[in-house]
Amino acid sequence: MTIQFHDETFRDDYTFHNSPEGIRRFPFPFDQDSYMYSVNLEPHAGGKAGSPFEKRFDVDEHYVAEMRDRAITLAEDPLRCQSLPHMELAGWDFLELVMVSKSEDYPELFMLNRDGDRWHWINRPLGIEQRFTFLDATTLPCGPMEYITRQTQGDHALLDQRDGNLWMDAGMVTSQADWSLDFDIGMNFFEWHAPVPKAHELGVFQRALKFLLNLQQGAPSRRLNWTMTVNPRLDTSPENYHKWGPEKRTVAPGNVGAKQYLRVELQTLWRLPRSNAIAFPIRCYLCSLEDLVTVPKWGRRLHRVLRDLPDELAEYKGFAVNRPVILDYLAPFDDGAPTSPGIFPD
Amino acid sequence: MTSRLLRVSAIETLSPLVTRFRFEDPEGALLPLFSGGAHVVVEMPDAGVLRRNAYSLISDPMDGSGYEIAVRREDGGRGGSRFMHTKVALGDLMRISAPVNLFSLDLRAKKHVMIAGGIGITPFLAQLKQLARLQMPFELHYAARSRAEAAGLALLPASPQVHVHVSEEGNRMDLGAILGSQPLGTHVYTCGPEGLIEAVAETGARLGWPKTVLHSEVFMAPPPGAPFDVTLAKTGKVVTVGPHQSLLEALEQAEVEVEWMCRGGACGRCETGVHACHGTIEHHDHWLSDDERASQTKIMPCVSRFTGETLVLDL
Structure with a gap:
């Protein structure tokens, strides 16, 4: 399989687009016709061939363009990447995990040769070749976490584990659904989740934390999360709300199918060996409504989920203002027929 | 619980009661690395009963060529340590879980002070190797009743930061002196009998140490009792x-x-x-x-x- 990397943008003229295969492999997040928070964790141990769940770190047609977009965001705001001093070891752990996984899973794109601590890394899509000494940060152009996350799609948080809690002590965050690393850095699991409505009352975070504290090496987990974004913009950050917030008001019946995107996060969780920290990649996938409804099951189900979603959740996910227009657009694709279980197209 | 079958590649008597075991992959594959303070669960098929005991890893966390543990024979225990001492032979295959760490170093610390009592030395043996690799300041205090019983002596590096306190020789550990003279930002780790952990907590409280910098390994074997x-x-x-x-x-x-x-x-x-x-x-x-x-x-x-x-x- 050869991936055709798109030359596309996630800002200004928004030339981002999914190929027909890209639409079919989109990680549609709803396995039934309704949605509520749950601890929907499952082992991240492969998945359907060609799906984003198959490989440890999915590389798709947007890889090169996403990394270009990350570099633009970082140049404008270096605080999107931060690592507290005690997290450097976790950064090395994560660099190793990504380099080993990608070179094994995509040998035609990535290559890693290791001679003890002397490593040689080749990233063909981005045209990078680097020789460095593992655990010696002076041999890389930047810290190990920044180095590898400039080459890995998705946002990445490194969570330190201590005092029976997890602490967001390092991260690379440029494609986020309206949260800020600069604000959350140093917070614990309950603090950074404080803004989420309803889930606290459901006890979701207590259960999730307990699960994560026991996360084992070699047994990563994953879950899907979702929200709605107007225009295919990766950087929907609080820092730049003035740039993308007003775009919500540009949605109208004539353009909603093209402008309104379902934004899905494939979140994976990995116990790191030397640091005992947890790596938390949050990979963002975007799909427009008009592309989604080309899969009849998804058109039917998305209409039902968004129609029946409690108001607080629509508000929190930031699309309450456009919900009527979205529902009017989706309603003709919902003929009331039953849908099959699971997330994949029929 | 992920686990793998490993071969017993070395058995060494460290003291009359404590034996060291080394496990390696039968095909020579590298094992997952770990962090100092991690333990593994060892499965012991003992005459129809499957026992599973947790033991701290004592080998170098950055060395995947093998895992090592030190087992103290507890004759009043449930039989796991007796099994290790009397039934396990070189070359045996045993099922060993992936490493799990419930007693990790707080890497924010400016200095790490480790206090071990008896067999409680085990998690620190791996942490010492990790700290040496990370080049972090540390100090270790190891208390034992007698030199003969101090199994850790053979495994501890000769270093000015390692202090051995043998009570039989009149060299008892003075917690007040240890905790009274540490720089700000020091974290303290204690592993050993409950009494030692309590004594460190009390001394720390008396000297005004924040609770959050006093760590202890609360791990324990299931106690026997009435059916x-x-x-x-x-x-x-x-x-x-x-x-x-x-x-x-x-x-x-x-x-x-x-x-x-x-x-x-x-x-x-x-x-x-x-x-x-x-x-x-x-x-x-x-x-x-x-x-x-x-x-x-x-x-x-x-x-x-x-x-x-x-x-x-x-x-």
Whole structure:
């Protein structure tokens, strides 16, 4: 399989687009016709061939363009990447995990040769070749976490584990659904989740934390999360709300199918060996409504989920203002027929 | 619980009661690295009973060529350590879990002070190697009754930061002196008998140390006790727990599925709901809160026992 990397943008003229295969492999997040928070964790141990769940770190047609977009965001705001001093070891752990996984899973794109601590890394899509000494940060152009996350799609948080809690002590965050690393850095699991409505009352975070504290090496987990974004913009950050917030008001019946995107996060969780920290990649996938409804099951189900979603959740996910227009657009694709279980197209 | 079959590649007597075991992959594959303070669970098929004991890893966390543990023979225990000492031979294949760390270093510390009592030296042996690699300041204090019993002596590096206190030789550990002269930002780790952990906590409190920088390994072996019965709410089945068996082991023997990880009352994974309790749960864990213990609505089957008339579990 050869991936055709798109030359596309996630800002200004928004030339981002999914190929027909890209639409079919989109990680549609709803396995039934309704949605509520749950601890929907499952082992991240492969998945359907060609799906984003198959490989440890999915590389798709947007890889090169996403990394270009990350570099633009970082140049404008270096605080999107931060690592507290005690997290450097976790950064090395994560660099190793990504380099080993990608070179094994995509040998035609990535290559890693290791001679003890002397490593040689080749990233063909981005045209990078680097020789460095593992655990010696002076041999890389930047810290190990920044180095590898400039080459890995998705946002990445490194969570330190201590005092029976997890602490967001390092991260690379440029494609986020309206949260800020600069604000959350140093917070614990309950603090950074404080803004989420309803889930606290459901006890979701207590259960999730307990699960994560026991996360084992070699047994990563994953879950899907979702929200709605107007225009295919990766950087929907609080820092730049003035740039993308007003775009919500540009949605109208004539353009909603093209402008309104379902934004899905494939979140994976990995116990790191030397640091005992947890790596938390949050990979963002975007799909427009008009592309989604080309899969009849998804058109039917998305209409039902968004129609029946409690108001607080629509508000929190930031699309309450456009919900009527979205529902009017989706309603003709919902003929009331039953849908099959699971997330994949029929 | 992920695990792998490893071959016993070295057995060495460290003291009359303590033996070191080394495990390697039979094909020579590298094992996952770990962090200092991690433990593994060793499976021991002992005459029809499957025992699983947790042991701290003492080998270099950055060396994947093998895992090493040091096992103290506990003749009054449930039989796991006796099995290791008397039944395990070079070349045997044993099932070893992936490393789990419930006693990791706080890497924010400006200095690490480690206090070990007896066999409690084991997690620090790996942490010392990690600290040396990370080039972080540390100090280790190791207390033992006699030189002959101090199994850790053979495994400790000769270094000015390593202090050995042998009480038989009149060189008792002075916690006040140790904790009284540390720089700000120091973290303290204690592993050993409960009394030592309490003494460090009390000394720390007296000297004004914040609780959050005093860490201890609360890991423990399931204590033996009087036999008791439990009833399973879903099936009505009655399971008898023998005097040298934990409730978790008895449930496993009866083929009742319970999730577990540390088997020492620390990780919380095997927490089980109590449907009805007429009697007293002997909580030995370090997981449940005081309120949860008093309510008798939850039990940690890996270490806790029961005395009384009936205990019905949500299983």
